[in-house]
Amino acid sequence: MSMAFSPFLLPNFSPLSTASPKHIDSSSLPSFSFLQLYKTNSNKREFPVPKVASIPYQPINVDYLEEEFSGHGVIFKGIGDSCVAKMELENGSKAIMMLPSGLITSYKASMWHGGTVELLQASVSESEEQNESAAAAAGVAIQGGVSLAFDCVSEDEQVSWSPTNWALHDIRGNPQQEIQVQLISTDSEDKVEIKYIITLKEDVLVSELVVSNSKSSSLQLTGSILSHLTVSSPDATYAVGLERSDFFSRLPILSSFGIIPPDFGLKNESQISKLWQQMAQKAFMPGWGPKTQNDDGNEADRNQRENEEEMEGEEDDNYKHLRDQMSRIYTSAPSDFTIIDRGRRNSVIVGRDGFDELYMFSPGSSHEDYGKYSYICVGQSAVLKPVIVGPNESWRGGQRLYNPNL
Numbered sequence: 001m002s003m004a005f006s007p008f009l010l011p012n013f014s015p016l017s018t019a020s021p022k023h024i025d026s027s028s029l030p031s032f033s034f035l036q037l038y039k040t041n042s043n044k045r046e047f048p049v050p051k052v053a054s055i056p057y058q059p060i061n062v063d064y065l066e067e068e069f070s071g072h073g074v075i076f077k078g079i080g081d082s083c084v085a086k087m088e089l090e091n092g093s094k095a096i097m098m099l100p101s102g103l104i105t106s107y108k109a110s111m112w113h114g115g116t117v118e119l120l121q122a123s124v125s126e127s128e129e130q131n132e133s134a135a136a137a138a139g140v141a142i143q144g145g146v147s148l149a150f151d152c153v154s155e156d157e158q159v160s161w162s163p164t165n166w167a168l169h170d171i172r173g174n175p176q177q178e179i180q181v182q183l184i185s186t187d188s189e190d191k192v193e194i195k196y197i198i199t200l201k202e203d204v205l206v207s208e209l210v211v212s213n214s215k216s217s218s219l220q221l222t223g224s225i226l227s228h229l230t231v232s233s234p235d236a237t238y239a240v241g242l243e244r245s246d247f248f249s250r251l252p253i254l255s256s257f258g259i260i261p262p263d264f265g266l267k268n269e270s271q272i273s274k275l276w277q278q279m280a281q282k283a284f285m286p287g288w289g290p291k292t293q294n295d296d297g298n299e300a301d302r303n304q305r306e307n308e309e310e311m312e313g314e315e316d317d318n319y320k321h322l323r324d325q326m327s328r329i330y331t332s333a334p335s336d337f338t339i340i341d342r343g344r345r346n347s348v349i350v351g352r353d354g355f356d357e358l359y360m361f362s363p364g365s366s367h368e369d370y371g372k373y374s375y376i377c378v379g380q381s382a383v384l385k386p387v388i389v390g391p392n393e394s395w396r397g398g399q400r401l402y403n404p405n406l
Contacts, residue, residue, distance in 0.1 A: 073175035121375035150223030208398030224381035232343025243318035325364035354397025
């Protein structure tokens with residue numbers, strides 16, 4: 001068992017295999033998955049290096065991070081070429097984040113009874129050893145948790161960029177009250193800067209974006225903050241407070257870190273093949289939305305648009321049962337609503353700031369064993385209506401996962 005499966009990295013996760021299930025909560029993947037599409041030019045056998053969704057990064061100097069940012073309640077640990085940052089407050093609340101991807105793999109919230117409860121769903125997939133080249137290239141992929149899936153495109157089209165590589169900018173606070181980790185990412189011309197600010201408080205985990213545009217033309221931001229909330233099962237889960245909210249039904253947002261059942265909402269093998277081909281494109285080119293001018297990328301985007309059957313409606317249920325498959329973008333949802341899991345007798349209040357849209361995805365309850373698909377994905381998004389950041393202006397938006405059970 002490799003370091004990638006350390007409890008420090010992913011508490012309460014279940015290892016998954018792309019070939020055969022190893023645990024009861026494993027779910028079978030399609031005959032081909034984006035993990036199997038990675039190749040390497042070398043046949044030399046290598047020990048699988050843990051990577052987040054198989055995105056290559058430069059090694060991180062963990063000793064430097066420990067020395068530079070000590071004393072704020074954050075512990076760093078190197079995992080292959082990546083790094084784990086663990087935040088912990090004295091009241092027991094904890095969060096674990098991967099660097100430089102910025103993926104939050106765990107949020108354990110303190111409860112009224114004195115213990116903690118994991119609020120995020122994350123899974124790990126590992127390539128089989130017999131496919132040595134693919135295993136060396138893909139290694140271990142972590143999906144779920146809280147991640148960012150955004151594209152930035154300037155009005156003059158000189159900037160087309162997705163922030164996926166984050167540098168640690170600052171750490172503030174203390175274990176007694178709150179811990180704030182600030183990450184930063186810039187485009188190749190240093191004209192667009194995005195700060196990703198993660199704040200762990202006693203009863204809330206906050207994810208904020210600050211987008212600064214120093215170009216002379218406007219910037220368009222498209223995408224979503226994606227949060228996979230772990231539940232006992234979608235059949236026991238409800239969304240409270242969305243009544244009379246307008247929505248559009250559409251295909252799921254494709255992301256390098258998203259967990260999507262391979263047969264979600266698809267009626268035939270041709271549609272399944274197209275969706276997984278698109279997911280493979282996103283795995284090679286992280287982020288959300290169109291990224292390349294090559295024929296393959298354009299074809300993938302055309303396939304996605306052709307397969308989307310948008311349906312507009314109004315939510316008529318204030319206690320929305322999430323047992324059925326669902327992929328919606330709410331355009332007039334309240335800034336706060338509640339996810340209730342009757343199976344675990346737990347709830348999370350999801351808050352939105354700056355964003356106009358709410359993305360909600362349920363994998364449904366039709367899977368033989370829930371395991372990997374025991375989650376509801378929520379996202380503060382700008383998909384139907386992108387955020388426009390004017391020249392020399394800034395924009396701020398974020399999400400709050402509030403624990404009302406403390």
